[in-house]
Amino acid sequence: MASLRVDLSLPLRAFDLELALEAGPETVALVGPSGAGKTSALRAIAGLARPARGTVECGGDVWFDSERRIDRRPEERSVGFVFQEYALFPHLSVEQNVTFGGGRADGLLRRLRIEHLARAKPSELSGGERQRVALARALAREPRVLLLDEPMAALDPHTRGKVRAELHDLLRELALPAILVTHDFEDAAALADRVGVLVDGRLRQLGAPAELLGSPADPFVAEFAGANVLDGIAESGPVGLTRFHLDAEHVVYSTDEARGRAALVVYPWDVSLARLAADDSALNHLRGEIVSLVQVGNRVRVRLPFLTAEITAASAQRLALRPGETVVASFKATQARLLPAD
């Protein structure tokens, strides 16, 4: 079974992209803010951008090796590339697009449920349909590696859910090394076996979604994973606790070790709300006015000056929360992780 091994350095305008990863028949997601170098990474693997140094190998053979002066042309590497805006050929029909690289279309079109569109031009398709055509085209040549650049970004969230599910199943079936670029952590978690967080060309962390959620390597990753990140000063506190000063009056405690400037990470769903501070030593309390309430599904996101809490719609009802009212947000010292500040 082919596996992809990448270890390269690619100079970009503002910084160098340093990427080292190995992918078996699995999906690895690259997430990160705009301009982090995600697309550039895919381009380097496909041979559309030339790294300054490093290697790119797939299964046995070498696609790029700066030392051995090897640099196979994109058309000689066997990659399927789904581009950020799909880059379908506007002057060719769906079928012609899919068979552009040779191979037959009908099987793929049927499988992706777009055979009825074979004669249509890309301009006549909806976002979701375009994405499937792009996939079909990328797969038509039975590539050994699949590269997807924000395959969902161009979709409206309505179709997005469906498409995400389909893509998930497809990737599982194909069982090829697939690199999926996205800047949406949820997409990444939904589609990938492992997620890498890329910032300014550096991989901050690479691991299973749960891993990133459970133990984020740095505040940035945590924030990306949806956590509250609070800056402050850490100092040693009572028995095995670290005292963390958000500002002059607000202090919280964490079971993690840290000194000096640091970042405190706590997930919204680990924060509970009450009218009055339950007196419980192991608990951190932050009193504040409710800025906003947002219902998401059966939960409600309550935004407070310092952090956001996510509680069930039921308990929000029970507490009869309204914007402007003062509540107490509580979370366990064990759920307050301390990370070195960025």
Added chain:
Amino acid sequence: MASLRVDLSLPLRAFDLELALEAGPETVALVGPSGAGKTSALRAIAGLARPARGTVECGGDVWFDSERRIDRRPEERSVGFVFQEYALFPHLSVEQNVTFGGGRADGLLRRLRIEHLARAKPSELSGGERQRVALARALAREPRVLLLDEPMAALDPHTRGKVRAELHDLLRELALPAILVTHDFEDAAALADRVGVLVDGRLRQLGAPAELLGSPADPFVAEFAGANVLDGIAESGPVGLTRFHLDAEHVVYSTDEARGRAALVVYPWDVSLARLAADDSALNHLRGEIVSLVQVGNRVRVRLPFLTAEITAASAQRLALRPGETVVASFKATQARLLPAD
């Protein structure tokens, strides 16, 4: 306090946009799939598109009235428009952009925390910064109505969270009639007092986010709000229940009334999972293989052939769920709403 009153019909390529709504000093979101007519609606209000018939009024004065042959020019209506991709003037500095329409910049720049960018050109800004400049520019002339076309779409979800919060507060402070176009239901729920679902130029439903979640007017709205929508045939069942056939073997029950083709709506968080069907008459059971598991925050989305369930990470742990295993999804007949099929 000015209020915006719109009742117009605008011919578009594929269909006519029919929009009637009244907005006080509140934020009304228009959500809907791509091509629904959202942008066109804003353009009509701003005077950039001319409706075939109808009226647009703000506070006392009339901006458009097909009968009375009134059609004020965009520059004579007092609207602040934040465009889909911001449409900042690339050749002007941030300050020049903001003061383009006259007025002073510094106050707004400070308030939006971009005074340090006053001299920068738009091309040098990040997505989040651009969005703030666009807001500042739209507000500089102290408009009486604010129109925002997907103000978040161009942001990567990382900055998105922050910006969403800021925008929320800003809209509250301004207390102007604001129409916010988005195709993300979550953005809508987070930012708007009322949400209108626009499909093919028609308002399917207009109400508070909770309202749309609680009683969606049709399957489409429900789906947009994140519900499972299952098609099938309804027939009268035992005592006050409706029997609903998903297909030959699968049957569920609902307390709603319906006959013939219909859509069954159930939210993922109302679906519980178990290894064995608890024998409970009022409960619907659907047995199926797990297609995928995705952790989102402290919850796990479990996708099954017919529907998706959302359970806590904890119970997912307890059940030790794995893809491919068979589980039973259960939901109450009272939580299974029946709607006429589209």
Added chain:
Amino acid sequence: MRALFAALLAVATAVALAFLLLPIAAIFLRVPPGDLFGALGHGVTRDALLVSIKTSAVAHAAVLLIGTPAAYLLARRRFRGRGVVLTLIELPLVLPPAVAGIALLAAFGRVGLLGGELDALGIQIPFTQAAVVLAVAFVESPFYFRGAIAAFEAVDGTLVDAARTLGASPARVFLRVALPLAAGGLGAASALALARGLGEFGATIIFAGSLQGVTQTLPLAIYSQFEQDFDTALAISALFIIVGALLLVTLKLYGWLRFASIFRSRFAPSTSS
């Protein structure tokens, strides 16, 4: 203020159109419709028309055939001194026609730069239709180049990247992606160039001379008619304008469609390929 500006625009447009079209209209007013087609009767006119069509066709074909790939290369490759090259290509635009003619003689004439080499091959260019073709090509090609390079630069690079990741060779990328997508711009440029070539006078008469039925194109014929019979000259001119207009219209409105479709059909993929 608003009204003022609107008026200003309208006036400017009116003036511009009047200025450009009045002279052309004037010619027609000078020509009795009879003469217009009477002109076609003239043996001179017919010969000239044939020579013009023949030479323009050949020259234009050559310009398209060589200019298109050249423009593609110049549009895609980024090399130092590219700006200079692009400017040099436009240099012929500045040349007064007479100078252009001299220049061509100096290069391809019997005693010109390549005179010896050409002689050796037994090739003599001046005073032949080949000379007309060269002259026309020389003056029209800069126009085609400009447009073609712009058209190719406008082709979305990611489409080219996509084609490459799909295993397309550079040739295939050119034929199947770049060419069809640039077809619109190429068509327009081609029309402009052809128009300019048809009207070519100065370079031709100096480099190719003027011999009825051989090197005398319509513009040359018109010119020699002035000396004899002003009215016929005007008639031919009017005729010429009509031909030119038809040409522009067809090429501009339908040309690029044809252009595009040619490539689509010609190079459209067949699932069997």
Added chain:
Amino acid sequence: MRALFAALLAVATAVALAFLLLPIAAIFLRVPPGDLFGALGHGVTRDALLVSIKTSAVAHAAVLLIGTPAAYLLARRRFRGRGVVLTLIELPLVLPPAVAGIALLAAFGRVGLLGGELDALGIQIPFTQAAVVLAVAFVESPFYFRGAIAAFEAVDGTLVDAARTLGASPARVFLRVALPLAAGGLGAASALALARGLGEFGATIIFAGSLQGVTQTLPLAIYSQFEQDFDTALAISALFIIVGALLLVTLKLYGWLRFASIFRSRFAPSTSS
């Protein structure tokens, strides 16, 4: 195959460049460098150079001043028959210079269409510098129009919409948004037009005659020099090419920057405004 295609492109480019540049190079080989600057000595040359510069400047200014707003209107308004108008504007491109000259005479000559009216106003155009200006403007304006219209069409419509929702009057939209954003394209078109205008010969000699110091532009001077001193004529031609090249380079490489900056500075908003 791959190599073949690469070679093909390279060859095409080489051929194209050679074909366009060889003649120009050839002229220089014909001219002893001495003569080159000797030519500048000639009173004729100096006079002609002045006339050329003066008339080109005026004509070009007029074309920019009237052509720019007109192009803006034609680019933004969508009206029936727009395609026709756009084609008519390019018609002068097809005209052989001589015909253009006749056409101008037929329109503005003393016995021309407007002859009476102009006479009444005591205006006589033919054989004055005004005539040179008109001739130059007539042949160069279609080039500017083409480019300018394209440049304005390329301006993102939503930026215009944005300006309007910000209360900008049409005039303000034009000056502050459309013009600066189109500056690049306008600069290029302007360069092309100016270049073409400088080389103008046929229309000028017929419509304006060739009076030294009055209507005799450089191209005309070169022509008349053939009558007197062949080598000087060649020298002036070479000189002319150099001037043209410099012009193109400056305009192309720096021109549009200047162009753009002019508008930026001129129309840049001041918070006080």
Added chain:
Amino acid sequence: PITVFAAASLTQVLPRIDKGPRYSFAGSDQLAIQIQQGAPADVFAAASPKQPELLFRNGLVRKPVVFATNKLIVLVPRANPANIRTVYDLRREGLKIVIGDGSVPIGTYTRQILDALGITAEVTRNVVSQETDVKGIVTKVALGEADAGFVYLTDAKPVASRTRSIALPAWAQPAIRYEIAVVKASPRPEAAKAFVKKLLSKRGRLLLKQAGFGLPEQA
């Protein structure tokens, strides 16, 4: 100053005779057209009687007078690759000969002399271009592109360094008369007449002679 429209072949001599006026040199026919179109010319000096007489008939100019005559010669490149010694060598196959178009004076004269010499057929076979303009002929010979061309004696001067002239038998020479006329519309008829006088004066005739023109027998 008055404006003189003069045939191109007078480009050098006229300013020597009188540097006062403004001159516009071009093909006689072009000048004629321009005058018909209302060009502000005071004097019209043509390389043949044809156009002045025409304009006279149309009442645009006063009575033309002959002020100079010219001769035809055969112009060959200095290198003379075709090794042409006499006009009769022009009959040789495969030469490149340039003559004037039938529509312009130089062309008509050339045909006349060829007929007189009785070599029309053979020479015409070798004609590669019929120019609408003497300059065209001179240029092509001067640049060595053509083996020979028929031009006015006076046209040889500017290209003397590049060409040599072969005389033609006097008996075969057509009468080539340059005529000058004052334009009726001229606002300064006196100055115009004065210019014509200057041209016909002793000094004028001398300078014309030096320039290689022939002179009409005094009237």
